[in-house]
Amino acid sequence: MDIIFLGTGGAWGVPELNCDCLICKEMRKNNEKRERTALLFSNKTSLLIDCGPDIRSQLSRNGLKAIDAVLISHEHGDHYMGMDELFAYKRNVARDLFRPIPVYLTSKSWEIIRLRFEYLEQMGVIKTNIMEPNKWFKQGEFDIFPFKTEHGDFAKGSVGFAIKTKNRIGKEISLVYTSDFMDIPEPTPEIVHPDYLIIQSFWLNEPVNNVPHHMSFQRAIPFIDRLKPKKETYLVHMGDADMVPNDPANNNAKKYEPKDPLRPPTGGEPYPIPLDQEQWQNTVNQIMSDQGLPYNVIVAYDDLRIEMEK
Numbered sequence: 001m002d003i004i005f006l007g008t009g010g011a012w013g014v015p016e017l018n019c020d021c022l023i024c025k026e027m028r029k030n031n032e033k034r035e036r037t038a039l040l041f042s043n044k045t046s047l048l049i050d051c052g053p054d055i056r057s058q059l060s061r062n063g064l065k066a067i068d069a070v071l072i073s074h075e076h077g078d079h080y081m082g083m084d085e086l087f088a089y090k091r092n093v094a095r096d097l098f099r100p101i102p103v104y105l106t107s108k109s110w111e112i113i114r115l116r117f118e119y120l121e122q123m124g125v126i127k128t129n130i131m132e133p134n135k136w137f138k139q140g141e142f143d144i145f146p147f148k149t150e151h152g153d154f155a156k157g158s159v160g161f162a163i164k165t166k167n168r169i170g171k172e173i174s175l176v177y178t179s180d181f182m183d184i185p186e187p188t189p190e191i192v193h194p195d196y197l198i199i200q201s202f203w204l205n206e207p208v209n210n211v212p213h214h215m216s217f218q219r220a221i222p223f224i225d226r227l228k229p230k231k232e233t234y235l236v237h238m239g240d241a242d243m244v245p246n247d248p249a250n251n252n253a254k255k256y257e258p259k260d261p262l263r264p265p266t267g268g269e270p271y272p273i274p275l276d277q278e279q280w281q282n283t284v285n286q287i288m289s290d291q292g293l294p295y296n297v298i299v300a301y302d303d304l305r306i307e308m309e310k
């Protein structure tokens with residue numbers, strides 16, 4: 001079983017259009033980018049998690065010939081606006097061979113998404129399946145458990161997923177993906193102790209006022225410690241909204257002041273805001289080691305592919 005991180009960026013991707021902040025400048029200089037977050041689980045069959053505006057290039061550069069099912073985590077544009085691209089999977093197989101792609105989402109998410117994409121169902125491209133939080137369901141060789149996440153009033157249908165499957169040598173693998181969130185209102189035993197955890201990390205530091213209801217790495221640390229992944233933790237949905245000291249772009253509306261920035265336990269200056277992939281990974285390693293936490297946290301990047309065979 002493989003996981004491909006098709007995209008690992010926030011709602012507008014980074015570097016962001018029209019942004020000259022120090023983070024975006026550094027990423028452009030290094031030729032780095034993070035497209036909108038989407039994941040692909042590839043086993044005997046494939047499971048796409050979220051289908052945002054970058055999905056066309058994400059799927060084509062990974063050469064994906066078929067999608068067996070799609071999970072939509074919530075009704076924000078960066079997680080579903082690419083659904084029309086699924087049409088290509090119907091258009092390019094023989095008429096009598098195509099079966100509509102099952103799309104799983106909560107009723108609250110479908111209420112919003114159907115206003116734009118109900119025609120995909122009417123034209124036989126997708127078949128929607130309403131999933132209920134805290135109820136396991138099966139799709140192919142995957143057992144899936146959606147759990148409610150708190151992600152603000154504009155994403156009332158928001159869920160994360162616990163997923164179980166067997167790898168190629170028949171060993172069971174469990175994984176939790178939080179999607180976008182700032183809290184898990186009713187944590188259940190199903191989401192604790194997964195082998196792998198994929199968690200949002202939109203900022204490094206928790207902002208003064210977390211209006212967009214996202215997860216910072218600072219806020220994620222106690223969640224990682226509560227969910228206790230046995231193997232790796234991967235960070236996704238990174239943005240550029242932390243304020244970098246002396247950046248003229250700190251006045252931009254999207255930039256957030258930290259509430260009480262992460263700093264070494266012995267005191268001193270806050271950890272520097274990471275500008276690129278390498279700095280993100282180094283900072284995260286330093287923080288985990290300074291805090292004496294035993295978790296292996298990997299900052300995911302676009303097209304990172306993980307084989308889960310052990």
Ligand SMILES: [Zn+2]
Nearest residue numbers: 011076078180
């Ligand atoms: Zn998002």
Ligand SMILES: [Zn+2]
Nearest residue numbers: 076151155180
């Ligand atoms: Zn969102």
